[in-house]
Amino acid sequence: MQSRPAARTGGLTGAKVGTFLARQGILIAFVLFMVGFTVANERFLEPDNILGVIRSSAILGVMALGVTFVVISGNLDLSVGSLMSFSTIVVLDLHDKLGPALAIPAMFAMTLAIGAVIGFLVGYLRLNSLIVTLGMLSAIHGLTLTYSGGQNMDIADKEGTWFSVFGQGEALGIPVPILIFAALAALLGIVLAKTPFGRKVYAVGGNGTAATFSGIRRARVVFSCYLVSAFCVATAGLIQASRSMGSQNTVGQGMELEVLAAVILGGASLMGGSGTIFKTVIGVLILGFIQNGLLLIGLEFYVQYVVTWIIIILAVWLDVAAKRGRLLSPIA
Template sequence: MTPIEQAESISSKLKLNRVSLKNFLTTQGILIVFIICLAGFSMFSDRFLSEENIMTVIRQASMIGIIAIGVTVVIIGGNLDLSVGSMLSFATVLVVDLHDKIGPTNAIIVMFAMTLLIGAINGLLIGYMKLNSLIVTLAMLSAIQGITLIYTGGQNVDIANQDATWFAVFGRGFVGGIAVPILMFAVLALCVHFVMRYTSYGRRIFAIGGNPTAAVYSGIRKSRCVFTTYMISAFSVGCAALVLGSRVMGSQNNVGQGYELLVLAGIILGGTSLMGGAGSVWKTVIGVLILGFIQNGLLLLGYPYYTQWLVTWVIIIVAVWLDLANQRKRLFTSHS
């Protein structure tokens, strides 16, 4: 082999290695960030990587994660759901208030029925009536919060005899040493991940989010698929309401306020594109955990609570900027 051929071979191998490294960073970058965050905070706090603290963070993040799983499906389908915060307030207030009136089992059934009804309204307006998802869910956020205040008369609700009900199992229970909220988070994530990755329904949602016009011409019923994504989102909110209501055994009228931002931050941090058609449930799980560990690390380092909101804002801005830059690069590459 001549020196020129050797140089070309080395150049080709280096180029291949760069491409492989780039592909690895693209697909596994979120996991690398997660490991870096864990290592970074552990250097400044001995408690950070303790088993007790890790399980506490995962347990606290599980409620946001449960909601984020449902919203991830909506966003992959090319839409948004900003109503989940107020929906969480309403569902939690409803299940706690009805607990003493009709019993925990009936309260849970009614709560899920009403939450799914809200999801159906969102799905009907956005999927079948073709209204803008941002406007519809933003309006629904306000409407649900108003309904919650009217329902309670502005008063907080509590379960009377908290020690005599099995309802506490959802927020305070353990199975095999693992907290029930963590198990609910894991089971829901596995089920939705399987559906989105290995079923025709999941492929239809990705197709609709990626190219809705082509999806329709391919025979996909876009309206029905969009409707079902909002039902999945509403169901996940209902599951989170079980966790929140049974953990506190009571509820404030605005208990879910701000959760929509935390949910979006976790989803965006996980790499799901706001443009639709790209995303992963398991990466959303990692994104939510990163957010939870960052917030926990800041508290352990002695920073005030409000710094979490500032950090969340920075995460959202940076993640959205990276997502838009990536979309522009894909668009440029496809036209070049």
Template sequence: MAELTKQGIGRVLAKQGILIAFVVFMIGFALANPRFIAVDNISGVIRSSAILGVMALGVTFVVIGGNLDLSVGSMMSFSTIVVLDLHDKIGPTLAIPAMFGLTLGLGAFIGFLVGYLKLNSLIVTLGMLSAIHGLTLTWSGGQNMDIADKSGTWFSVFGQGNIAGVPVPILIFAGLAIVLSLILSKTPFGRKVYAVGGNGKAATFSGIPRARIVFLTYLISSFCVACAGLLQASRSLGSQNTVGQGLELEVLAAVILGGASLLGGSGTIFKTVIGVLILGFIQNGLLLMGLAFYVQYVVTWVIIILAVWLDIAAKRGRLLSQIA
């Protein structure tokens, strides 16, 4: 009986561990500072996490497909700078689709290298991280970007607007999460992404076009990055050309926290959203406790290590390896 109970608890922790961790974090920080659970604070955390969250939604597809994308931070900087620069030159109506087109072009190039040429995704996206950063600096001439007339543009609605009292960034984040969750869980394409990530060779022998599936996951990721760049540019109406630098680490942390395996084949959009919120509320809770902002970097690193460790431990059935 005790063994059955132990196995039942183990299955619950394996399937719902991220939700349990989220509740524990919320209770802990609420006890430390009652202001933590105030409605305005919770809304503010979700709103500030929306940009990271939108990027994490796209990277979830890439990771489930068995690959990595370390270029999303630099690509977000590029998207933000491009749309701000084009805003004053051709207007927001044309600047937005132009920015999406250029960003999708970068995603398609990465997808081609990883999917069709079968190059290592870690090496490709690490190289593209530097290449896109250089492209951003070249586009901006090394200068930061600002919209000239900040009071006379409707462009700010994406990052600063509200609909029925709900901030637009939250609505965009939630809307994308719902749509992408349905695509991943309810469509043949979503099932193929899981199959390719779980066992690429078996998927190929089963008739699944592995190269095309991988290519499309990078297109989805770049689309989400473009949405994040739009939110970032619209929120501040100006930006440094390094605004996305380092975000790839936080995005990957959120995706792994959500249960997506680095080995591919597992993960959900819903749990990625929970992973994003955990990171956001941890950072907010640490600040409310009076800890310096740079402590967040240490905590993020610890969380990544723990998440990877638990992911591997779950697959081998023990926390510690028997091999010295």
């Protein structure tokens, strides 16, 4: 009679351990990566290296902030890489034609217009977000090549413009891209966690049908999430253009995979309804430090693609495991 409570307690303890590992396993893995990279190369934790990693991760991070809204609402956005290329090329081209004061708002307007098209197709026409954004990935890439005539873009007078401040400037010793990333993360974090719109995003992603019956306009919420994503992509394009003062027309190609990896690493569920801006920032930093560590220990840059794939698989597995309360399927 006394063995049953003990067995039950042991079962509960095992379940708790499994749930803890499922929810916090990626952070444990990150700590192990950090320790390993520090042992392998003492430069890893130097202040200059840390600041450099955060700065180089700012563009990816800004894009991930917007995609967080889309993923929490229960959708995907695979067009952000191509859209970032488009934004970068447009603002560089218009800089010499209109000047930076007009080029920047014009680029934001054009990027938001494309985001509105995607939001309309997914939100109001209820088309599958994976199919729509995958198709838009190619369409926007073609639009970028058409706009640029297949040519790369460069600013003619790189010394006589204030445009470089967004990507190269500093304030109080902190690079401007980091300040933009931090400010946007704080603003969107408040919007998502403290406003009625943020609660609607969680409701739509958690149970769209229930949200609709409770009076929430699902289509409008999804549409707005894609506008937020487009705004963040435009901001990332501005930073990228300002940092290099010139760009290839494929500068954002493949970044959609890294953005999605960062969002998932931060704990946002692909099933929708969960995730936070703060955790997305953590996910961006995890990805940035892992990639930096791999380079410092002497691995080639293309190894990052394999590691990114492994991280995505691991993150999705942990996400599913957290929902079922165990790391392995009961069927297995």
